[in-house]
Amino acid sequence: MDEHQLYTVSIYTENNIGLLNRISAIFQRRHINIESINSSVSEIENVTKWIMVVKLSEDQMKKIIGQIEKQVEVIKAYYHTEEETIYQETCLFKIKSDLLFNERQIQNIIKDSYARIVTVNKEFFVIEKSGRKEEIDLLHRELSVFGIMQFTRSGRIAVTKDEMKISTMLKALQH
Amino acid sequence: MNTQTINAQTKNNQTTERISGSEAIIKCLLAEGVEILYGYPGGAIMPVYDELYKYQDKIHHVLTRHEQGATHSAQGYARISGKVGVAIATSGPGATNLITGIADAQIDSTAMVCITGQVGSHLLGTDAFQETDIIGISTPVTKWNCQITKASQIPEVMAKAFYIAKSGRPGPVLVDITKDAQFEEFDFKYEKCTRIRSYVPIPETDKNSLIAAAKLINTAKKPLIVWGQGVILSEAEAEFKAVVEKAGIPSAWTILGASALPTSHNLNVGMLGMHGNYAPNVLTNQCDVLIAIGMRFDDRVTGNTATYAKQAKVIHFEIDPAEIDKIIKTDVAVLGDAKASLNALLPLLNENSHKAWHQEFKDLYKIEYEKVIKGDLYPTKEGLTMGEVIKEINIQTKGHAAIVSDVGQHQMIACRYAQFNTTKSNITSGGLGTMGFALPAAIGAKMAAPEREVVAIIGDGGYQMTIQELGTIFQQKVPVKIVVLNNEFLGMVRQWQQLFFDKRYASTEMLNPDFVAIAKGYFIDARKVTTRSDLKDAIKEMIASDGPYFLEVRVEKEGNVFPMIPTGASVSEMRLE
Numbered sequence: 001m002d003e004h005q006l007y008t009v010s011i012y013t014e015n016n017i018g019l020l021n022r023i024s025a026i027f028q029r030r031h032i033n034i035e036s037i038n039s040s041v042s043e044i045e046n047v048t049k050w051i052m053v054v055k056l057s058e059d060q061m062k063k064i065i066g067q068i069e070k071q072v073e074v075i076k077a078y079y080h081t082e083e084e085t086i087y088q089e090t091c092l093f094k095i096k097s098d099l100l101f102n103e104r105q106i107q108n109i110i111k112d113s114y115a116r117i118v119t120v121n122k123e124f125f126v127i128e129k130s131g132r133k134e135e136i137d138l139l140h141r142e143l144s145v146f147g148i149m150q151f152t153r154s155g156r157i158a159v160t161k162d163e164m165k166i167s168t169m170l171k172a173l174q175h
Numbered sequence: 176m177n178t179q180t181i182n183a184q185t186k187n188n189q190t191t192e193r194i195s196g197s198e199a200i201i202k203c204l205l206a207e208g209v210e211i212l213y214g215y216p217g218g219a220i221m222p223v224y225d226e227l228y229k230y231q232d233k234i235h236h237v238l239t240r241h242e243q244g245a246t247h248s249a250q251g252y253a254r255i256s257g258k259v260g261v262a263i264a265t266s267g268p269g270a271t272n273l274i275t276g277i278a279d280a281q282i283d284s285t286a287m288v289c290i291t292g293q294v295g296s297h298l299l300g301t302d303a304f305q306e307t308d309i310i311g312i313s314t315p316v317t318k319w320n321c322q323i324t325k326a327s328q329i330p331e332v333m334a335k336a337f338y339i340a341k342s343g344r345p346g347p348v349l350v351d352i353t354k355d356a357q358f359e360e361f362d363f364k365y366e367k368c369t370r371i372r373s374y375v376p377i378p379e380t381d382k383n384s385l386i387a388a389a390k391l392i393n394t395a396k397k398p399l400i401v402w403g404q405g406v407i408l409s410e411a412e413a414e415f416k417a418v419v420e421k422a423g424i425p426s427a428w429t430i431l432g433a434s435a436l437p438t439s440h441n442l443n444v445g446m447l448g449m450h451g452n453y454a455p456n457v458l459t460n461q462c463d464v465l466i467a468i469g470m471r472f473d474d475r476v477t478g479n480t481a482t483y484a485k486q487a488k489v490i491h492f493e494i495d496p497a498e499i500d501k502i503i504k505t506d507v508a509v510l511g512d513a514k515a516s517l518n519a520l521l522p523l524l525n526e527n528s529h530k531a532w533h534q535e536f537k538d539l540y541k542i543e544y545e546k547v548i549k550g551d552l553y554p555t556k557e558g559l560t561m562g563e564v565i566k567e568i569n570i571q572t573k574g575h576a577a578i579v580s581d582v583g584q585h586q587m588i589a590c591r592y593a594q595f596n597t598t599k600s601n602i603t604s605g606g607l608g609t610m611g612f613a614l615p616a617a618i619g620a621k622m623a624a625p626e627r628e629v630v631a632i633i634g635d636g637g638y639q640m641t642i643q644e645l646g647t648i649f650q651q652k653v654p655v656k657i658v659v660l661n662n663e664f665l666g667m668v669r670q671w672q673q674l675f676f677d678k679r680y681a682s683t684e685m686l687n688p689d690f691v692a693i694a695k696g697y698f699i700d701a702r703k704v705t706t707r708s709d710l711k712d713a714i715k716e717m718i719a720s721d722g723p724y725f726l727e728v729r730v731e732k733e734g735n736v737f738p739m740i741p742t743g744a745s746v747s748e749m750r751l752e
Contacts, residue, residue, distance in 0.1 A: 014373050018310055018320070025315045066497030072319045072339055075373040170372070 002057045006035070007079045008087060008158045009065070011050040012042060012166050014073040023050070023074075026067045032056055036089075038155035044167055047075065053156050076166050080158075087158035090130045092118070093143055094150035097125050103146055113139045124149055191364045196326030197222035197357040200290065201230050203333035206365045209261050211235045211252065211622055213245035217265025218305060220292030222357035237622070237651055240643035242269050244615035246276020247641070250285050251619030254602045255577055255627070257410065259340050260619060263290045267305030270351070271312065275609055277347045278316040282606030283431060284404060286345035288336050289313075296324040296353040309351050318346030326359035330366070338368035343376025344495045345408060378496055380511035380519070387507045388490045389523035391464050397532045398424045399455070399462035399487075401447055401476075404431035404605075405469015405494060411514035412436070412598045415468065418517050423528040425536050427455030429470050430586075431605045434595035438574070444536045448476040449740045450587040453547075453749055454539035456740065459484050460747040461535075468492040469513045472502035473606065482745035492516050546751040547737050552592065558731030559707055561588040561660050567714045568630055568658070569594040576628040577602060579620055581613035581637035584666035587736045589632045597627075611640030614657065618647055621655045628656070628718065635661040635687055642693070648723045649697040656717050657694075657725045662732050663687055670735045694725035701725040 013019055020039070027034055035053040042049035054061075061079050068077040097120065099106055110117065115129040129139050136153060194202070200223055204212065214236060216224045227236045239245040242264040249260030260280075264273055270291040280287045294303040310322050319339045321332050329352070336348040392398055406415045412435050419426050419436065425444040426436060436443050445452030447459075456478075459465065465487040470476070477483045480502055491498070491505040492513055499508045509516050551562030565588060568576065574594035579602040580586040586603055595601060602620055604612035617631035638659050648655060669683040694701035700720055704713045710728070717724045738749045 017322070018314060021311060021314050029315065063497070063501055066499075066501070070495065070497045072371065072374045 002059055004055050004057050006053060006055050006082055007061050008082070008085045008156065009050070009052040009054060009068075009077065009079050010158070010160070010164070011052070011068060011077045012044070012075040013048045013050065014075070015046070015048040016073050019071070019073055022071055023068060026064060027054065030060070030064070032060070032064075036155035038157055040157075044170060047170070051156055051158050076169060078160070078164060080160055084162065085158040085160050087132065087156050088130050089133055089136055089154055089156050090128065091136050091140075091151065091153035093127050093129075093139075093148055094124050095127070095143065095146065095148060097121065097123055099146050100125055106143070106146060109139070109142050113142075115139060191362045193360055194363045195222065195226075195357065196329050196352065196359050196361070197226045199326060199329045199361070199363045200333065200352070200357070201226045201234065202363060203330060203365060204261065205230075205233060206367070207259070207333070207337045209234060209259070211237060212261040212263055213237045213239050213248040213252075213619065214263030215239060215242050215245060215265070215269060217269045217292065219266035219294055219354050220263065220269070220290075220357075222354065223263065223290070223292065223352075236263075237618070237647065239615060239618075240646045241641065242272035243275050243611065244618075244641055244644045244647065246273050246280070246287065246289065247609075247612050247615035248619035248622075248647075249287050249289075250276060250280055250283075250612075251579060251602055251616030252623040253285050253287055253619075254616070255599050255620040256623040257408075257599065258623070259286045259288055259337055261288050261290070265292045265305065266294055266309070267307045269305075270307055270309040273349075274312060274316065275607075277313055277349065279604050279607040279609045279612065280347040281316045281318065283604065284345050284408060285347065286340045287347040288340050289347060289349045291349065291351045292357070293322065293351045293353045295355045297355070299324075299353070309349065313349045316347070317349050320349040320351070322351040322353070323356050324353045326356045326361040329356070330364060331368075334366060334368035335371065338371070339374070343374075377494060377512050378510040380509060380516055384507055384509045385516065385519055385523065388466075388492075388509050389520060391488050391490060391507060392422055392424070392466065393525045393527075395464035396529075397462045398422070398464040398466060398529065399458060400424045400426035400466045400468060401429070401455075401459070401470055402426060402432045402435060402468040403429040403470025405492070405513045406432055406435040407598055408469065409494070409513040411469075411512075411517050414514055414517035414521065416440075417521055418524065421521060421526055422524045423526070423533075424466065425455070425458075425529070425533055427452070429473065429476055429605070430590045430601065430603055432470060433590060433601035434598050437596050438594045439596070442533075445540075446591055448473070449478070450591065450736050450738065452540070452591070453543035453738050453751065454536040456738070456746040456749045457539055458535060460486065460745065462487050464488045464490065466490045466492070467503075468517070469494070471498050474502075477502065478740045478744055478746045478748075482747070543738060543751065551588070558734075559704070559710065559728060560734060561585050561730050562592050563707070564658065564660060564710065564714075564728050564730070565589055565592040565632070567710055571714050571718050572628050572630065576600070576630045577620055577624065579603070579613045579617040579629060579631045581631075581633040582608045582610045583634045583637060584662075584670065584734070584736050585632055585634045585660040587667075610637035613637060614641045615644045615647070617655045617657070618644060618651070618653050621653050622651070630656045630658060632658050632660065634666060635659055635663060635685055635690075636665045638690075639687075645694060645697040645699060649699060652722065654720075654722050656720070657723070658717070659690055659725070659727045660730050661687065661690070661727055662730050662734065664732060666734070667736070669733070673733070673735070674741075690727045691725070699723045699725050701727070703727040703729070705729040
C-alpha cells in the first residue's frame with residue numbers, strides 16, 4: 001500500500017449549477033474527506049478552476065482523477081504533490097483592541113509574522129495573514145494564548161511549477 | 176433562379192416557430208426519433224401530457240403502473256434496440272420513484288433519458304407540494320442531469336441529453352423542467368447536439384497500444400478473452416467474432432456481454448464469475464494473456480482480485496479511461512470504441528488455433544457437466560429444476576428468444592443455460608442487481624422488437640416487486656411471455672443462509688398468492704405447472720400463444736446454483752458442489 005499524503009487537485013470546468021455536488025459526491029462515496037476547496041475563475045475565459053486539497057494514496061488519487069474527468073462538464077483535472085505547487089492560504093483574526101495596547105508581545109508577533117492589520121476600532125482589530133499552512137498554524141498558536149474573538153481561514157489556492165497544457169488543449173477543441 | 180438556395184432558405188425560415196415549452200419537449204423527442212416513451216402523469220408534468228394527447232398519433236406514451244416500471248421498460252427498450260429509452264414522470268414522488276431504474280441504467284451503461292416535471296420556478300426551495308430536489312438526488316446516479324427553468328433552454332438541453340445518453344459509454348440523463356417553463360411560449364428551433372467541448376465520448380486510440388496488444392496476443396500460448404457489454408454497445412459483434420476466430424482464442428462472457436457471440440460457437444467457453452462456468456473461471460488463473468474487451472472487472476466476475484490472473488499479461492480494450500487499472504492492473508490498455516479497435520486489431524493478428532489450450536476448457540467442461548449441468552438439465556429426482564425449464568424454452572424457441580431475467584437464482588440459471596443465437600438477447604440487471612427489473616423491462620423489450628420472442632424469467636420474489644405492471648401488459652396488449660420459477664423462497668439469499676449461516680432461513684420463505692388467478696385477473700392467459708410431464712406442453716402452449724401469457728412453474732424448494740465462487744475466494748477456487 002502506498003502512503004497517504006496531501007495532494008492538490010486542480011480541476012478546470014464549465015461554470016454550471018450542480019457541478020460542486022457532482023464532484024464532491026465522488027469523494028463522499030469513497031469516504032474521503034475534502035481538506036479544503038476553492039472555486040474561482042481561471043486564466044481562461046469562461047472556464048472555472050477548482051482547487052481542492054485531499055489526503056489519500058496516489059493510487060486512490062489517480063482513480064479519482066479518472067472519475068472526475070469522466071464528468072461531462074469537467075474539461076481537465078490534475079493532481080500535484082506539495083513540492084510541485086506554489087500555494088497560499090489566507091486567514092483573518094479578530095482580537096480585542098485592549099490587547100493590542102496592553103500586551104506588547106502581540107505587536108511583535110504581528111510584525112514577525114508579516115501579518116497585516118486590516119482594521120482597528122475601539123472594540124476589536126482584525127489582522128490578515130497569507131502564507132503556507134504551517135505559518136498560519138504558528139500564528140494561530142501564538143495568538144490563541146491571548147484569546148481570539150473570531151478566526152477564519154480560506155481554502156488553499158495554488159499554481160503549479162510546471163506548465164499546465166490546458167490552454168493549448170482548449171484551443172484545439174475550439175475549432 | 177437557384178432552387179436549391181430557395182429551398183434552403185424556406186427550410187431555414189420554417190425552423191423557428193412560437194410554441195409552448197411543453198410542445199417543444201414533444202418536438203425535441205420527435206426530432207430525436209423517439210416513438211415510444213414510458214411514464215406516469217401528475218401535477219407538475221401535466222402540460223407535457225396535454226401535448227402528448229395532441230401528438231398521440233406521432234408518439235406513443237405507455238402508462239406504466241409505477242414510475243420504477245417506466246424506467247425499467249425504457250431500459251428494456253434501450254437494451255434490445257440500441258436506441259435511447261425514454262421515461263417521464265411528475266415531480267416529487269414521481270421523480271424519486273425513477274431513481275432505482277436510473278441507478279440500474281448508470282451501472283449497466285444503458286442509454287436513457289428521464290424527463291421529470293418540477294414545481295414552478297418561483298416555488299423552488301419552498302418545500303412546495305410534491306417538490307423534491309431531484310437534481311441533487313439523481314446526481315450520483317446519472318451521467319448528466321440538468322434543471323430547466325426557462326422554455327428557451329429546452330431545445331439545447333434536450334439535444335445535449337440525448338447526445339450524452341447515447342454517445343461514448345452510454346448512461347442515464349435526467350432533465351427536470353419547472354411547470355412555468357412548460358407553459359412559457361418561445362421561438363422554437365431544434366439543432367441536434369454533436370459536440371460538447373468538455374466531453375470526450377470516445378478517447379483516441381493509440382496505434383502503439385494496438386501494436387503492443389497484437390504482439391502479446393500473437394506470442395501467447397494460452398490466451399483468454401473475457402468480453403462484456405462493450406462489444407454489444409458498440410455493435411462490434413462481427414469484428415469481435417472475426418478477431419476470436421482468426422486468433423483462435425477461447426472467449427468467455429460477463430452476463431451483460433452474453434449473446435454477442437452465439438452460445439453454440441465453438442470458441443465460446445461460457446460465463447464468467449461467481450456462478451459462471453467452471454472452465455473459464457479456473458483457467459483465468461492459468462492463461463498467459465488475458466484480453467478484456469468492453470468489460471470492467473466487476474467483483475462478481477473477479478472474485479478476490481489479489482489472486483486474479485496474476486500470472487497473465489492483461490490487455491484491456493475499453494472506452495472509459497476511468498476503468499483502466501481501476502480494479503485490475505493492465506499491461507496494455509487500448510482506449511477507444513470496441514468496433515474501431517477490433518477492426519484495427521484484426522489485420523495485426525496471426526492466425527492460430529490453440530488446440531491444446533482449448534482442450535483444457537473442454538476437459539473442465541466435462542467435469543462441470545457431470546457434477547452440475549447434467550443434474551440441472553436432465554434431473555432424475557422428483558422436483559422440477561430451473562435448468563430444465565430454461566432448456567425447454569431453448570428447444571421450443573430454437574434459441575431465438577430474448578431472455579429478460581430478474582435477479583437471483585433463476586437469473587444465474589437463465590444466464591448459464593439460455594441459448595443465444597442473436598445479439599442483444601440477454602436483458603438482465605447486472606451491476607445493480609435490481610429485483611423487479613424483468614417484468615417491466617420485458618415490456619420495453621417486446622415493444623422495441625415486436626418481431627422477437629421475448630421471454631421474461633422471474634423468481635417469485637422479484638415478480639412481486641413490480642407485479643402491478645401486468646396492468647400495463649393488459650392495457651397495451653404486449654405479447655410478452657412471463658415465466659415465474661416459483662420455489663416459495665427468496666432463493667439466492669436462502670442458498671447463502673444454507674451455506675454460510677447454518678441454514679437459519681431468516682425471512683426468506685414466501686407465502687405466495689395464487690399467481691395464476693392474479694394473471695387471469697388482468698385477463699392474461701395463465702397456466703401453472705407442477706410436474707415434469709406437463710412442462711413441455713405448457714411451454715409449447717406459451718410460445719404458441721399470440722398474446723401475453725403467464726406460466727408459473729413450481730420448482731424444487733431448496734435447489735442451489737452451482738458452481739460457485741464463495742465471496743473472497745479466488746476464481747480458481749470455484750466450488751462444484
